[in-house]
Amino acid sequence: MTTTGRPAPTPQDLHVNSSDATPPVSVSDLEIRLTNGPTLLNTVSMSLQPGKIAALTGPSGSGKTTLLRALVGDLPHDAEVAAGTVRILGQDVFALTPDALRALRRHRIAYVGQDPGSALNPRMTAAQLITEVATDPAPNAVTALMSECRLPDALAHHRPGALSGGQQRRVALARALARQPDILLLDEPTAGLDATLRDEIVDLLRRLATGRGITVILACHDPQVVDACADTVTTLTSPAAPKPRAALRKTAPSPTATTDGLRATRLDVAFTHRGHTHQALDSVDFHAPVGTATGITGPSGSGKTTLLRTLAGLQKADAGALTWNGHPLPAHVRRRSREQQRCIQLVPQNPLGALNPTRTIGASLTRPLQLHRTVGKPHMPVRVRELLDDVGLPADFADRYPHELSGGQRQRASIARALATEPDLLLCDEVTSALDPSTAAAILELLTRLRTERGLTLVLVSHELDLITTYTDRVHLLDQGRISDSGRLERLSR
Incomplete structure (x- = not known):
């Protein structure tokens, strides 16, 4: 695991008190493995201040999603903390009572997974899904949030099944922001988005961090996204990297009759x-x-x-x-x-x-x-x-x-x-x-x-x-x- 960083924004940029001694996110020598099984996350440490964006990179299977889930106290089935600690807003996540952990997830920290569409109620419209969890459920506030996440007004009445994968991802992001969290966790937030939307989401994340003081952690394999928005980058190593395969040259298309295929x-x-x-x-x-x-x-x-x-x-x-x-x-x-x-x-x-x-x-x-x-x-x-x-x-x-x-x-x-x-x-x-x-x-x-x-x-x-x-x-x-x-x-x- 390696960590790199860029010069820190000024306190005026962050709109927060940078003298606060307690970082909102602190991970110390954390290792996670399946019970009596293989390692899911090699030893990792990281600490992040308000208004900062941290990117998690590394090959598939290196534990990026596992680390994000650990930050909300939700480990995969049969997984356990083999070593280390996770502290969110000064609290040891794995020492919290169930009620305290639910309150943390409901009010202070938001997580958008890699498959956000699976978490959207298929019977509700996009506007209803956002209103359901919003701190401010007023229609104009929901409309403004949809616009901020680049969701056209015309989609407000559409159910998830009528939305593209990228649109579902942005609805899930809007739901997360509607709760006005202190910490935002995103797993591949720009996957499936075209370049224009990707850049707009990157701009949104920078505004959330510098303008609202939200701490953002995203798992991402897109180097352009990482370079554009991350203040620090933590590169995870894979416990069991896939075998390299020989490169193949692109073949010419096969000649076929026009009725084939x-x-x-x-x-x-x-x-x-x-x-x-x-x-x-x-x-x-x-x-x-x-x-x-x-x-x-x-x-x-x-x-x-x-x-x-x-x-x-x-x-x-x-x-x-x-x-x-x-x-x-x-x-x-x-x-x-x-x-x-x-x-x-x-x-x-x-x-x-x-x-x-x-x-x-x-x-x-x-x-x-x-x-x-x-x-x-x-x-x-x-x-x-x-x-x-x-x-x-x-x-x-x-x-x-x-x-x-x-x-x-x-x-x-x-x-x-x-x-x-x-x-x-x-x-x-x-x-x-x-x-x-x-x-x-x-x-x-x-x-x-x-x-x-x-x-x-x-x-x-x-x-x-x-x-x-x-x-x-x-x-x-x-x-x-x-x-x-x-x-x-x-x-x-x-």
């Missing part, structure tokens, strides 16, 4: 709630030829996830048609044949959407093997180990539950589950947004190898333009539910 024609999707209608996709035409890698990019909320879910059969279009290799493809996944379900797989932006929290990772990988009978029962344990190795996870992760993995590790397990069916088409929604650069490269190199060896067709949604440029043959720009342009990214960017 996945084709969508004039897709329309509209979300309606209480008289408010949002056109998520508007007459979208899309084609992913066999053996190619097709990229989809565009601003947050432009319809990228909705398009992938519609292609996967999880979101029914109001109009339009789908074909696979020239044959009609039913709009809903339950009406597709077992073979069609096997050959088209989605890797969601939120890996918890693909992993059953009550099942071990091994059981989650075994389920599609059983369902699609890709290997015989005696060979399933071996195949599970192969899948884990393919995505850079140790074999013993088969015995762990999703909550015992970091966000990046869960993403890799989600990819392994999709690969278990030996698909012909893989739809990937921001699969690298929560991964450090080396792990992201390893995953994409794996997908490139599978594309080469098996003729796998890839559709990649990403805001990361370098990724889109390197790993795709053709890019579609999606904006306000429409594909505005298509082609090679270097041409589109001119």
Whole structure:
């Protein structure tokens, strides 16, 4: 673990009393491990003053999420503090009574996890979700908070299911800020956001720190975000780093007939709630030829996830048609044949959407093997180990539950589950947004190898333009539910 810093802001910048001897966050020689098991967080120490922003960096599995959860006294199941202390606002977190810990979480410290959408009530609108926890629930205060988090007024009446992943993340941030906390903990707050929104969120975090004196700690693998907003950087080391993989050269697209692959024609999707209608996709035409890698990019909320879910059969279009290799493809996944379900797989932006929290990772990988009978029962344990190795996870992760993995590790397990069916088409929604650069490269190199060896067709949604440029043959720009342009990214960017 290493820590670096930048010159401290002046007391006038912080609007707080910098002579306060008690730091709001103090971690001393903390080590966390599973009971009678491996280490989750190597020894780390850090101390932070009001109005400062600290960034936690390090490879996937190094313990960034574990450290954030420790700060609110919420360790993963079967995990324990092997050494060290955590003090928040002068209090030993792990010595607090349950009532005192609940009061701390409710009034003084706010935590936004890596998968914030899973914590949003699907039956409530964005405005209701914010009002529910707001210190000031007045409509104008809620509207102002939404604006501060770059949420348009038009989204106030939308439920989480009608929001993009980036929009859900900003609703969760608005909920956290609505409680007016002293300490704000954020796990990959800019994952899944386009560059413009990312920069606006960075500016917001700086204003919260310097203007309101809020102490901010964020786990982040984006060096641009870290450089732009962090006062101190703590780099965690991985207890068990994934094996490095050889780089693969990008392959040329396979020549195919124009009817091959996945084709969508004039897709329309509209979300309606209480008289408010949002056109998520508007007459979208899309084609992913066999053996190619097709990229989809565009601003947050432009319809990228909705398009992938519609292609996967999880979101029914109001109009339009789908074909696979020239044959009609039913709009809903339950009406597709077992073979069609096997050959088209989605890797969601939120890996918890693909992993059953009550099942071990091994059981989650075994389920599609059983369902699609890709290997015989005696060979399933071996195949599970192969899948884990393919995505850079140790074999013993088969015995762990999703909550015992970091966000990046869960993403890799989600990819392994999709690969278990030996698909012909893989739809990937921001699969690298929560991964450090080396792990992201390893995953994409794996997908490139599978594309080469098996003729796998890839559709990649990403805001990361370098990724889109390197790993795709053709890019579609999606904006306000429409594909505005298509082609090679270097041409589109001119």
